[in-house]
Amino acid sequence: MIKELKSLSWELNVMYVEDDELIRQQMITLLSKFFNQVWIAENGEKGLLLYEQHGEEIDIIFSDISMPRMNGLDMVTQIKTVSPQQKIIIISAHSDQENLLQSIELGIDQFLVKPVSAQQFVSKITKVVTDIKEGRESNIAKSVSLDDLTGLPNRTQLYRDLEEGKEGTLILLAINNYHQLSDTYGYENTDYFIAKIASRMRELKTSPNLISIYRYNMDQLMIVCHRVVDPVKLKIQLSEMLHQLEQENVYIKGFNFPLSAQLTVGVAFKLALGTWVETVQQAEVILNNAKTEGEKLVVYDQSLKVVDKVKENIVWSEKISRAIEESRIILFYQPIFDNHRQITTKYECLVRLQEEDGTVHSPYHFLEISKKTTMYRQITLVVIQQALKKMEETGFEISINLSIDNLLDEEIRTVLLKELSINKDLANKLIVEILESDGIENYEEINLFLKEIKTFGARIAIDDFGTGYSNFAHLIKLDVDFVKIDGSLIKNIHTDVNALAIVQSIVGFSKKLSIKTVAEFVDNEAVFQTLNRIGVDYSQGFYLGEPTAQLKV
The missing domain is CATH 3.30.70.270 (Reverse transcriptase/Diguanylate cyclase domain)
Incomplete structure (x- = not known):
């Protein structure tokens, strides 16, 4: 039976909607053995969004019933309105008559009761997959040429x-x-x-x-x-x-x-x-x-020149994918100089893509493209792992950059917290830099995560402070340890009285909150001396050291 099911299902794509993380991971493992691709959603609302994006590719939907935001049956109701023929299997612990009757009324193809036994799974899934195959064979002429809802050629x-x-x-x-x-x-x-x-x-x-x-x-x-x-x-x-x-x-x-x-x-x-x-x-x-x-x-x-741009994006996507597979996503490190002690005490890690011939590319070439795919998550996870390894090797404090999207990504949060719990002796050497220019809105969810990080001893920095979204409330609400003042204010601070006044305000406000200040884009002696004079705690820029692949221990 299992071999028969695999022979029928290996080309099909499915979507699985389940709010319980443990059950979700177990079912993903199971479904991946039988189906070509498995899309995952945590509730009906996210499932509906996924379906809007990939509905034409999804052959079967597996869904729980009771979920936050939108339950499975409400999601199915909306999907059936758009795609009446969509194959749907309900997997739920709720085997009561009311749910069963409502499922039948909605035209659900199968109803599985948790915990799902192997026999139950194989038997009922085989029936649905067989229906799909037979339906395609009997209606192939119509299904491949016409849109069911409008009658237009597809x-x-x-x-x-x-x-x-x-x-x-x-x-x-x-x-x-x-x-x-x-x-x-x-x-x-x-x-x-x-x-x-x-x-x-x-x-x-x-x-x-x-x-x-x-x-x-x-x-x-x-x-x-x-x-x-x-x-x-x-x-x-x-x-x-x-x-x-x-x-x-x-x-x-x-x-x-x-x-x-x-x-x-x-x-x-x-x-x-x-x-x-x-x-x-x-x-x-x-x-x-x-x-x-x-x-x-x-x-x-x-x-x-739109086609040239598309071709360029495709080339870079392939480069990024290969670089991840071949461990060619690497880190460079730029020193952060302690203005009071007059020594380098920290480093910021900066991600780079190294080509097979050794050519190294800055994030300008690949990061935005990666953000449109899951490769952005993979790159971030590589950065976290490599930064922790470098801290262990050198003993230096190291900062990593996380975007708001990273902070809201469940997988990234889980991995980071796990690494900190395993490497508790390194946690107090880690600084997480949040891009202030991203625009921070979801304080509650981000705050909860940042508090968890800080319980291990890690510290928080606001990066690019002073750009268009600047808000002193961020410093208070997010309980930050460092403010990194944006380079646009620093590079001309020795000649621009307005920039000097703004930076002095940031420094004064930060000192009252016991927050350390870091100046970025320090590229000459005059800027460096001005920063020392007004009491900025740390300086970072080419004047003090360019990013390199190796740390000077």
């Missing part, structure tokens, strides 16, 4: 229809407030909106017979004009049409509703020598850039 059919060698124009239209509309009118009615928009887009004056429209994503339409359209004329037409659509009323179930759709459009052109894959990629990037810039309509031109 993304798969789009790629089948695009003929290489032919020129054309791609118009990618997104409904930015799709989920807002769905919450208001229901997903069924929102999909009626999409069909209405598709109908209106056929009225483009670019030879209607040459237009094809596809449901590209849940909230997107792809309009294909099977020839290259004049960009200026197309932009005028699309601008007029977008304005009309956003004002239009839609007749649904006896009521007239304003469409109220917030639309964004990206346009790309495929020439004879180009490929459709590149053109689709152009349209996607243009659309995303338009959303970021707050533009309603952006038409591709060579100056945008």
Whole structure:
């Protein structure tokens, strides 16, 4: 039975929703043995967000019922509204009749009772997986070509229809407030909106017979004009049409509703020598850039260089992934000089990526890209492990930088606290620097974690203090030990009276709270002497030492 299940399920992807961490880890281990990919969510609300992002890829949803924020059955209700055919298995300790009946009404495929036995798991999962396989085989023609809800050709059919060698124009239209509309009118009615928009887009004056429209994503339409359209004329037409659509009323179930759709459009052109894959990629990037810039309509031109940027991101993502696998994420260390004792007493560790040929890259090249993936977490975990190892080897105090996202990441918090509990003799040498420029809002959750860190003896620093989000309340609420004054205030402090006044205020306020001050970007003697004169406790910068791979013990 197990071999049979594995042979059927190994290509399928699943989402698992469970609030109990221990049960979640056990089930992840089990599900990973049978399925290609397992997405994890801690409650129904997060499960719904994951489904919005990966719904097209998820074959089966496994979910608990009782969870905070949103329970499993409420999550399933919303998902079933969008995807009535979605396979769902409820795994719950609540085997009462009420939950069972509600599950049946929602069209749940199987109901497993905790603790789940191996026989129960294999038997019931095999039935669901078999249904999926048989359903795909019997309805393959329809399922791969049409969107069930709107009847429009889908993304798969789009790629089948695009003929290489032919020129054309791609118009990618997104409904930015799709989920807002769905919450208001229901997903069924929102999909009626999409069909209405598709109908209106056929009225483009670019030879209607040459237009094809596809449901590209849940909230997107792809309009294909099977020839290259004049960009200026197309932009005028699309601008007029977008304005009309956003004002239009839609007749649904006896009521007239304003469409109220917030639309964004990206346009790309495929020439004879180009490929459709590149053109689709152009349209996607243009659309995303338009959303970021707050533009309603952006038409591709060579100056945008969006494809070059995408290719560069892909190259760097591959470099980062390989560097993590091959232990080429390394640390450099910059000295922090004690202005009173006139010696180096601490180091800040700075992450670097080393290529196979020895070339070393600063975070400028790779950190932002990594933040869009799980690689950011992996890099942070490497930094924590290497910093603790270096402290043990040298005995120096070392600071590590953690972003607000890091502090809210459950896995990073768990690992850091575990390492501190194991290495209690090193904890008082660790300084955790929080980026003040991130904007600290969730004081309660962050505070709880920082207090846990401090119970082991670790200390807290606010980094980049004095930038746009500066708030003296951070120093009090987060009970910090150090304030690192941003380099933009330090580099000209010997000549800029305003910068000097601001730094003096920070130093004075910090002294009253018994918080030590650190000046960053100290790159010359004049700056260093000014800082000593006004009572800054520590200095850091190229004047006192550049970051290097080795510490001077």
